[in-house]
Amino acid sequence: xxxxxxxxxxxxxxxxxxxxxxxxxxxxxxxxxxxxxxxxxxxxxxxxxxxxxxxxxxxxxxxxxxxxxxxxxxxxxxxxxxxxxxxxxxxxxxxxxxxxxxxxxxxxxxxxxxxxxxxxxxxxxxxxxxxxxxxxxxxxxxxxxxxxxxxxxxxxxxxxxxxxxxxxxxxxxxxxxxxxxxxxxxxxxxxxxxxxxxxxxxxxxxxxxxxxxxxxxxxxxxxxxxxxxxxxxxxxxxxxxxxxxxxxxxxxxxxxxxxxxxxxxxxxxxxxxxxxxxxxxxxxxxxxxxxxxxxxxxxxxxxxxxxxxxxxxxxxxxxxxxxxxxxxxxxxxxxxxxxxxxxxxxxxxxxxxxxxxxxxxxxxxxxxxxxxxxxxxxxxxxxxxxxxxxxxxxxxxxxxxxxxxxxxxxxxxxxxxxxxxxxxxxxxxxxxxxxxxxxxxxxxxxxxxxxxxxxxxxxxxxxxxxxxxxxxxxxxxxxxxxxxxxxxxxxxxxxxxxxxxxxxxxxxxxxxxxxxxxxxxxxxxxxxxxxxxxxxxxxxxxxxxxxxxxxxxxxxxxxxxxxxxxxxxxxxxxxxxxxxxxxxxxxxxxxxxxxxxxxxxxxxxxxxxxxxxxxxxxxxxxxxxxxxxxxx
Numbered sequence: 001x002x003x004x005x006x007x008x009x010x011x012x013x014x015x016x017x018x019x020x021x022x023x024x025x026x027x028x029x030x031x032x033x034x035x036x037x038x039x040x041x042x043x044x045x046x047x048x049x050x051x052x053x054x055x056x057x058x059x060x061x062x063x064x065x066x067x068x069x070x071x072x073x074x075x076x077x078x079x080x081x082x083x084x085x086x087x088x089x090x091x092x093x094x095x096x097x098x099x100x101x102x103x104x105x106x107x108x109x110x111x112x113x114x115x116x117x118x119x120x121x122x123x124x125x126x127x128x129x130x131x132x133x134x135x136x137x138x139x140x141x142x143x144x145x146x147x148x149x150x151x152x153x154x155x156x157x158x159x160x161x162x163x164x165x166x167x168x169x170x171x172x173x174x175x176x177x178x179x180x181x182x183x184x185x186x187x188x189x190x191x192x193x194x195x196x197x198x199x200x201x202x203x204x205x206x207x208x209x210x211x212x213x214x215x216x217x218x219x220x221x222x223x224x225x226x227x228x229x230x231x232x233x234x235x236x237x238x239x240x241x242x243x244x245x246x247x248x249x250x251x252x253x254x255x256x257x258x259x260x261x262x263x264x265x266x267x268x269x270x271x272x273x274x275x276x277x278x279x280x281x282x283x284x285x286x287x288x289x290x291x292x293x294x295x296x297x298x299x300x301x302x303x304x305x306x307x308x309x310x311x312x313x314x315x316x317x318x319x320x321x322x323x324x325x326x327x328x329x330x331x332x333x334x335x336x337x338x339x340x341x342x343x344x345x346x347x348x349x350x351x352x353x354x355x356x357x358x359x360x361x362x363x364x365x366x367x368x369x370x371x372x373x374x375x376x377x378x379x380x381x382x383x384x385x386x387x388x389x390x391x392x393x394x395x396x397x398x399x400x401x402x403x404x405x406x407x408x409x410x411x412x413x414x415x416x417x418x419x420x421x422x423x424x425x426x427x428x429x430x431x432x433x434x435x436x437x438x439x440x441x442x443x444x445x446x447x448x449x450x451x452x453x454x455x456x457x458x459x460x461x462x463x464x465x466x467x468x469x470x471x472x473x474x475x476x477x478x479x480x481x482x483x484x485x486x487x488x489x490x491x492x493x494x495x496x497x498x499x500x501x502x503x504x505x506x507x508x509x510x511x512x513x514x515x516x517x518x519x520x521x522x523x524x525x526x527x528x529x530x531x532x533x534x535x536x537x538x539x540x541x542x543x544x545x546x547x548x549x550x551x552x553x554x555x556x557x558x559x560x561x562x563x564x565x566x567x568x569x570x571x572x573x574x575x576x577x578x579x580x581x582x583x584x585x586x587x588x589x590x591x592x593x594x595x596x597x598x599x600x601x602x603x604x605x606x607x608x609x610x611x612x613x614x615x616x617x618x619x620x621x622x623x624x625x626x627x628x629x630x631x632x
Contacts, residue, residue: 009386075106095294244376249280259286353622
């Protein structure tokens with residue numbers, strides 16, 4: 001168990017923490033060893049809880065730390081018996097439940113765990129299974145209202161390395177009479193492949209829970225593969241070392257979490273945010289993690305019951321994305337939420353107006369942060385006791401260093417940017433990953449000479465050491481925390497015979513942060529309507545979330561000198577359109593231009609025509625992420 005609490009509120013205090021070598025705060029150990037220490041220190045305290053339905057009085061299952069350690073030991077022993085060694089991969093295709101935690105921690109202990117997003121389509125899931133070389137897959141048994149089992153079996157048929165499928169039956173979480181009906185409601189499955197299919201819980205309970213049947217390696221080995229994005233047929237798989245996982249538990253343990261805290265986790269455990277800073281913070285400290293429904297924030301009734309769930313479990317720390325914050329603000333806080341201390345918000349910038357509304361309604365401090373899969377998650381967040389600069393992603397976490405660099409394509413450093421100068425955000429620290437499984441994807445990934453990983457995000461560092469993100473060099477569209485590769489949209493539209501060029505960007509959205517938007521230039525002499533192109537996109541874009549919400553045909557797309565679509569011009573066009581429509585909807589007529597500010601990126605300048613004041617405009621535009629200012 002880690003107990004080296006040292007909060008930081010300024011850059012100087014962060015640096016003072018770093019004066020103590022990390023090895024003294026974090027002894028060399030494995031995730032499993034850390035779990036056993038916590039179980040020994042807090043044997044009967046609650047470790048994880050899961051409820052399949054969202055009601056504040058619905059049935060829930062809680063495992064204490066002793067039981068969790070026993071089940072993880074059994075799971076790791078099961079995986080080893082099924083042929084998973086340190087270099088072998090066990091994948092899981094699961095929504096949240098207690099078995100997902102067992103698969104994650106047991107997989108990390110026995111070999112390499114590979115979480116996969118169940119929302120992906122079959123071809124994407126199969127592609128990840130093939131690239132990781134997974135030999136075992138843990139997934140759901142056939143269950144009403146979900147197609148996870150069907151996807152899993154179809155994907156395994158395309159992934160010949162998979163030898164065993166372990167099925168988790170969610171029926172056991174239901175109370176009668178509904179649990180009695182499940183066998184009658186199950187969709188029938190045709191496996192269509194030659195693999196062993198076993199019941200996960202029955203198989204693990206046949207194993208020894210007292211001790212591992214094998215000797216663990218050290219904590220520096222690669223023990224997890226997390227895919228990034230998943231919006232194309234060729235996913236990138238990031239390798240994570242155990243030391244990065246432990247570090248992501250150490251950072252919350254330094255300043256936020258103790259064994260008396262309750263962390264609600266409505267984020268999926270196939271995503272690094274749920275798997276590491278939340279789960280590993282609990283493993284490091286003995287805090288209690290609560291998972292409401294398999295789908296978390298997307299679960300039926302979770303948003304309506306969220307504040308009641310906070311009261312039920314005595315939640316002290318919540319984690320969210322901007323879309324969740326927006327949805328929660330549409331529900332009155334009709335519960336005792338006095339146990340709440342902090343809310344960590346990440347994955348996308350939080351609009352200023354939403355930030356203010358949330359804090360006013362809940363009395364809760366929001367800590368905006370920045371992380372990524374390649375950093376095993378945490379990079380920075382706004383400090384607890386220090387200044388919270390709205391729009392900034394805060395100070396780099398202790399033992400992580402951030403530099404703003406200007407690099408060549410191959411990673412050669414041209415120069416280090418000065419204070420408040422925009423460049424590429426590059427990071428170094430114990431959680432930075434060693435690279436992707438596909439070596440060809442690692443070219444130019446690290447700045448040379450040196451060891452700083454290039455994030456692909458554009459930003460600056462101010463005089464107080466706070467990090468500001470001003471753009472994305474990778475052009476990803478971030479819809480409610482979900483990464484969408486614009487190439488997915490552009491390639492689909494390019495398949496239409498009338499389309500010469502297509503450019504996809506994220507347009508501002510008050511709820512999701514960004515929504516996919518496409519601009520099209522037609523081939524000479526060709527004709528096509530917006531309706532026709534939208535229908536084509538709905539049919540050809542392989543992921544539902546990536547289908548454009550707006551499409552416009554232009555006479556000619558803006559292009560660079562070498563003929564590439566110039567996306568900053570498209571983003572300016574989208575901001576003007578969206579902001580203009582939002583103001584018009586509020587009865588405010590205004591002229592808008594978008595300028596590029598050297599420290600803030602794209603900024604909308606608003607010149608009202610009818611005498612509207614700044615506060616009125618702020619009430620409308622404060623719901624969006626891109627900054628704005630009054631003209632003149």
